[in-house]
Amino acid sequence: MAKASLRWQCRRGMLELDFVLERYLDRHYDAADQTEQGLFARLLSAQDPELQLWILNGVTHPDPAFQPLIAKIRGI
Amino acid sequence: MALNKRRFDALIIGAGGAGLNAAIQLANTDARVAVVSKVFPTRSHTVAAQGGVNAALANVLPDNWHWHMFDTVKGSDYLGDQDAIEFMCREAIPTVYELEHNGVPFSRLDDGKIYQRAFGGQSQDFGGAQAARTCAAADRTGHAILHALYQQNVRARTHFFDEYFAIDLIRDDEGAILGALVMEIETGEPLLIEAKATVLATGGCGQVYRTTSNAHINTGDGMAMALRAGIPLMDMEFFQFHPTGIAGRGMLITEGVRGEGGYLVNRDGERFMERYAPNAKDLASRDVVSRAIVTEVKEGRGCGPQADHVLLKVDHLGEEIVSKRLPGIRESGRIFAGVDAAHEPLPVFPTAHYVMGGIPTDPYGRVIVPQGTGEEVVPGLYAAGECACVSVHGANRLGGNSLLDILVFGRAAGLDVIENLQEHKNHRPMNESSVEAAMARLTRWDQKGEGISIRELRDEFRKTMEDHAGVFRTEEIMGEGVEKLKALRDRLPEVRLHDHSKVFNTARVEALELENLFDTGIAIAYSALMRKESRGAHSRPDYPDRDDTNWMKHSLYFREDDRMDYKPVRTKPLTVETFPPKARVY
Known part of the structure; x- marks a missing residue:
C-alpha cells in the first residue's frame, strides 16, 4: 500500500494511537523490509481497542510474527 | 470536468456515536441515508470514550431522572438549558435500552440487569448520597457502541462514504441547507451530495490547542462549516482542561x-x-x-x-x-x-479535553439562529454530539454525560429528520453560487509558489491558543491573544501546499483542517475574552466570581466581523420546577 494511504490509516480514534503509529511511519517505515511493511499495513486494519491492547498495554499479539514490529512501534 | 453529484434524503457528516445513532433511526425507515466520514467509522473519537453512559436505571442504587437532571444542572454551573437537560435525562433510559437491543454488550449484574458504576458528581435525592448511574461495556464502552451501531447501519443499508472529507455546506439564498460538497481523500475528487436534511456530527475541536487529549481528527470541521454558513457557535469559551x-x-x-x-x-x-x-x-x-x-x-x-x-x-x-x-x-x-x-x-x-460549546440546536437537533427578538430553525440543518450545543453541559460537563449527549441527541435528530422528510418530499433547487464558493475553498489549495507551510502556521496558532485562550484567562492575556490570532489568520492566504498530487494527498486535507482550526479557535478566544466572570470551566482571575445578574446567558460568536451576541439561558424545564442557581459546592 502506498505510504500516503498508510499515513491516513494511522489516523485513529485515540491520540495515543495517532502518535505511535505516525512515529513508526516517520522513523522506521522507509527502512523496514517488505515483510515488515506488509505487516504494518495489516496491523492498521485492526480495531482501535486491539491496537491499544497490543501497542499501549503490552498484551502479546496472537500472531508472533507481529511482535518485533509492535516492539518497534512501542518505541521503548 | 463536470462535478459528480449524488442525491440522498439525509446526509450525515461524521460517523461517531451521534452520527451513527442518527443514521440508524433513518436507515430503519425508507429514507436513503448517506454517512460521510473522513476516517473509517469505527476509528471515530467516540472509541476513546471508555467511561460510560449515564442513565437513571436504578439498577444498583435508588435513582431517577429528576436527580440526574439536578446533578447536570448543577454541574453546568446553571448555564445549561433546563428543558434540554430534562429531555436528555428522561431520554437516557430508553436510549440505553435501545442500545442494548442494538447489541451493545453492557456489563451486567448477577441478576442480569445492566451494571452501573458510581462517578463524581452523581447524587441521590438532589445532592444527597452518592448515586451509581453510569452504564459501561467494560472499559471499551465507546468502541462497543460504535461497533454495534456501525453493524446495524450496514445491515440497514446506510450508504457510507468512508474517507471522504466534507468541504462546506451548500445553502440557498434563504439560508436553507441543501447538502454538502465533499472530497474523496483517495482521489482528491470533489462530490456534491444533495440532501433534504443534513446532520453535522463531526465531534470536537481539541486540536486547536497545542496540548490536547483529542485525536488528530478532532479539528472542528462541522463547527467551522456552520460558521462559514453564517451560523454562530454558542458558549465556545467553555472548554474542559485536564491538569x-x-x-x-x-x-x-x-x-x-x-x-x-x-x-x-x-x-x-x-x-x-x-x-x-x-x-x-x-x-x-x-x-x-x-x-x-x-x-x-x-x-x-x-x-x-x-x-x-x-x-x-x-x-x-x-x-x-x-x-x-x-x-x-x-x-x-x-x-x-x-x-x-x-x-x-x-x-x-x-491538556484540552472537551468543548462544551458548539453549533446551537434545540432538543430535536435542529440548528437554531437568532432572528429578530427570537430564534428560528435553519431549514434542512441539524447538529448533534460534541460539535453541537443543545445546551446540556452549560459551563461544565459531568463524567458520563458526553456519551449520553451524543446518543440522545443523535437519536433525536434522526427521529426529527424522519418527520421532516414527511413534510418535505422534494429536494430544494440547487444553488450554483454556493457550490462555486465551496469549490473555491478546495481549488484555493491548487495555488503554487513559495509560501508559509501548513505546519509552521498550525504550530504557531496552536501555541498561541494554548498561551492566550487556555486555562489562564485574564483580560490582558486574552486581549493580546485575540490580536495575535487575527494576525495569524491574516497569514492564512500565504500558506501553500508543496505537494499538489491528487491521490491520498493528506497535506491537502490538513490544509482544509487548518482553516477549520482557525475558525473554531478564534471563536473560543473571542467568546472567552468577552465573558467577564468565572463560571464552570471558564475561570478568570480578574473576574473570580460567577455573575448571574449579568452573565447567566449564552454567548454566540459569528464569524462575520467576529461579532458576539447573547441569548438567555432556558431556565424553565419541560414538566418540573426550575432549579434556581446556587453556589456550586461539592
Whole structure:
C-alpha cells in the first residue's frame, strides 16, 4: 500500500494511537523490509481497542510474527 | 470536468456515536441515508470514550431522572438549558435500552440487569448520597457502541462514504441547507451530495490547542462549516482542561496518580501545590491544579530546556508500588515521553479535553439562529454530539454525560429528520453560487509558489491558543491573544501546499483542517475574552466570581466581523420546577 494511504490509516480514534503509529511511519517505515511493511499495513486494519491492547498495554499479539514490529512501534 | 453529484434524503457528516445513532433511526425507515466520514467509522473519537453512559436505571442504587437532571444542572454551573437537560435525562433510559437491543454488550449484574458504576458528581435525592448511574461495556464502552451501531447501519443499508472529507455546506439564498460538497481523500475528487436534511456530527475541536487529549481528527470541521454558513457557535469559551497531560503530547495521565500519592514539582523541586491549595494540595480541583501549573511555567519555574512544563513525581513510591498500582501510567510514560515513572518524574502540562460549546440546536437537533427578538430553525440543518450545543453541559460537563449527549441527541435528530422528510418530499433547487464558493475553498489549495507551510502556521496558532485562550484567562492575556490570532489568520492566504498530487494527498486535507482550526479557535478566544466572570470551566482571575445578574446567558460568536451576541439561558424545564442557581459546592 502506498505510504500516503498508510499515513491516513494511522489516523485513529485515540491520540495515543495517532502518535505511535505516525512515529513508526516517520522513523522506521522507509527502512523496514517488505515483510515488515506488509505487516504494518495489516496491523492498521485492526480495531482501535486491539491496537491499544497490543501497542499501549503490552498484551502479546496472537500472531508472533507481529511482535518485533509492535516492539518497534512501542518505541521503548 | 463536470462535478459528480449524488442525491440522498439525509446526509450525515461524521460517523461517531451521534452520527451513527442518527443514521440508524433513518436507515430503519425508507429514507436513503448517506454517512460521510473522513476516517473509517469505527476509528471515530467516540472509541476513546471508555467511561460510560449515564442513565437513571436504578439498577444498583435508588435513582431517577429528576436527580440526574439536578446533578447536570448543577454541574453546568446553571448555564445549561433546563428543558434540554430534562429531555436528555428522561431520554437516557430508553436510549440505553435501545442500545442494548442494538447489541451493545453492557456489563451486567448477577441478576442480569445492566451494571452501573458510581462517578463524581452523581447524587441521590438532589445532592444527597452518592448515586451509581453510569452504564459501561467494560472499559471499551465507546468502541462497543460504535461497533454495534456501525453493524446495524450496514445491515440497514446506510450508504457510507468512508474517507471522504466534507468541504462546506451548500445553502440557498434563504439560508436553507441543501447538502454538502465533499472530497474523496483517495482521489482528491470533489462530490456534491444533495440532501433534504443534513446532520453535522463531526465531534470536537481539541486540536486547536497545542496540548490536547483529542485525536488528530478532532479539528472542528462541522463547527467551522456552520460558521462559514453564517451560523454562530454558542458558549465556545467553555472548554474542559485536564491538569495532567503528557507535556507537548497531550495524553491524559489520570487523576488517580495523585490519589496514589503522586505530586507535582517545579524546576526547584518545590511541591508548589502547597502554595495554591494548602489543604487539598495536589488533589485540589482540576481548574485550580491546571492554573497552578500554568502559573509556575509563566513565572519561570517550569522544567525542561524550554521551561514549558512541570513534573509529576511517583518515583518516591518505589518500583514495586508503581508497577502494581500504576502500570498503565508507567507504560504511558515510557511510550510517549521516554520516561520510566518508577525512576524519573513525568513531564506534564494541562491538556484540552472537551468543548462544551458548539453549533446551537434545540432538543430535536435542529440548528437554531437568532432572528429578530427570537430564534428560528435553519431549514434542512441539524447538529448533534460534541460539535453541537443543545445546551446540556452549560459551563461544565459531568463524567458520563458526553456519551449520553451524543446518543440522545443523535437519536433525536434522526427521529426529527424522519418527520421532516414527511413534510418535505422534494429536494430544494440547487444553488450554483454556493457550490462555486465551496469549490473555491478546495481549488484555493491548487495555488503554487513559495509560501508559509501548513505546519509552521498550525504550530504557531496552536501555541498561541494554548498561551492566550487556555486555562489562564485574564483580560490582558486574552486581549493580546485575540490580536495575535487575527494576525495569524491574516497569514492564512500565504500558506501553500508543496505537494499538489491528487491521490491520498493528506497535506491537502490538513490544509482544509487548518482553516477549520482557525475558525473554531478564534471563536473560543473571542467568546472567552468577552465573558467577564468565572463560571464552570471558564475561570478568570480578574473576574473570580460567577455573575448571574449579568452573565447567566449564552454567548454566540459569528464569524462575520467576529461579532458576539447573547441569548438567555432556558431556565424553565419541560414538566418540573426550575432549579434556581446556587453556589456550586461539592
